[in-house]
Amino acid sequence: MSIRVGIVGISGFGGGEALRLIASHPTFELVYAAGESSAGSRLVDRFPGVPARLAELVIAKWDPETLPPLDVLFASLPTGASAEALSRVPEAVKIVDIGGDHRYVAGWAYGLADIWPNRIEGQCRVANPGCFPAATLTALAPLLAEKLIEPGNIVIGVKTGISGAGRGGDSTFGYAESNENLVPYGLLKHVHMPEIARTIEQLSGGSAAGLVLPHLVPMTRGILATIYCRGSATTGHCLEAARRFYAGRPFVRVTEKPPQTKWATGSNLAFVSYAADPERNLVIAMGVVDNLGKGAAGQAVQNANLICGLPETAGLDGLPVWP
Template identity: 35%
Template sequence: MRTAAILGASGYTGAELVRLIATHPGLRIGALTADRKAGSEMRDVFPHLTHLDLPALTRIEDVDFARIDLVFCALPHATTQEVVAELPRDLKVVDLSADFRLEDPAVYERWYGHAHHALALQAEAVYGLTEFYRDRIAPARLVAGTGCNAATGMYAVLPLLADRVIDPDEIIIDLATGVSGAGRSPKEGSLYAEVAEGFHAYNVAAHRHLAEFDQEFSKAAGRSVTCTFTPHLAPQNRGILATVYVRGEAAEIHASLARRYAAEPFLHVLPMGRTPQTRHVRGSNHCHIGVVADRRAGRTMVFAALDNLVKGASGQALQNANLMLGLPETQGLDAAPLFP
């Protein structure tokens, strides 16, 4: 039995980690932190976890890391760099924030508006898109979880770039995401009255996950790739649906995706012409991918749906942690999606 600490356990991704680890046969929770709610019980912060026997929330500086094998950092962006820098070097770390996702510190500074504060750690961080980097993730000390929007688009596109079956200069990603992607902190734009009964684009041409697309698409294609990406806020709690428009033949695209993901336990390519739905992956670590030929010859639409809090964040983090700890990759992640 290995022991994990969750730093930032009072947020949505922290709570999801607790929920997933609760049924994990090889991992237990040894510490939970939440600075503003230190001293509280997890059941008081998240009543749906009342049935679990969990340690009380505490401050990071009060955790005995000598008893911990791996740390999940579910902290706000721009805070994790300094926290990880102070952790014991023998600890394995899975970061769910954006702090270590971008390999080039200059690119990070351009997109996030400040210099990177842990350059030595950035140099050793491994990008946490499990299905594409598992060989590097397994021996890593620090793994940087992907953005949830970024992961959704990458699952639809990366094999196609690697197999050269689409035009790298014609990739358009329209994506709709649930409100929980904005986190649990109170924000005017996340209020029920601001979100319900509406649908709108946000961070148009400026979303920070664009930097991840640029980084990973360019590596897959072996050349510079700049895509178009527009996120939309959907009036739902969970789920992401990406619609990707590409130039390429639908049959070749479907074959490429089916071949690449044939052995993957969580990535499922639907029969040609079928499209995925967020309700069919809700609460799970699964991602459904669909391919539909456009009415115009040589144009294709690729769809991907996943749960932003699970496969897009905490489930992916646990999948990576399993690899890092030498545990079966799917442990704690076998639950079927919740339906209806």
């Protein structure tokens, strides 16, 4: 039996990636697509490579009052654009919000699927983590759970691809400005830091204070988080803790050598690794994800699988794209 799903914000990068994954999902059936600038177009007009069975689906103008019968709705809207409208979606429709409006909001499960799958199973409202938290928290969780690092004063250096800015980015993210350029931004007050800090506190039981130092790099997709922590653990202790923590988890790879963004491209995988110097009380954690995969649509599909009682890996078994 198929599960009827819809995507809001389908013309954006996150919505387009959700379409790619759902189109090949063994159980999900895309029956509704909505957008603003693309409303009235057929899917094939916007996505020429879409499967023939979906080609003639017309993109609707987003209106929660006119939804067809759905089981699951994926919302990929800019932060600030989804809270009011999604409040008018019928309770019977499960929602995975890829945007930022419902992270740590009452009534919404925080969808950090690789770390807290049991908090997501059977829920009706799930807020996807941001792309930076997906990379950062996956690397930090084992160290915090085993108290190998101090939860406070963590410095998170993030290199991110251009698509993280979304399809509606201004000229700052155009080819001429981004090519052969490295751009720091949001250095002292990044939008994802409160979400990261709150999760660190839950994982560690202690108070968290830290700093995100993001840099835009001239690549389309990918995130590498290099995280500087205080702790006396060795590299081996960190790797062993991560292997224990993620034993049996399908999407996290613990590697001895530093991970690269290309390893995750086009997939729902997360790669973590560590380097530690006990003499300097220093632990460096590294996390890599595809910002449109695990950082957005991939984890959204993983969360939808969990809330629908499906195998967690359904529709997400594809290998990364290489080269």
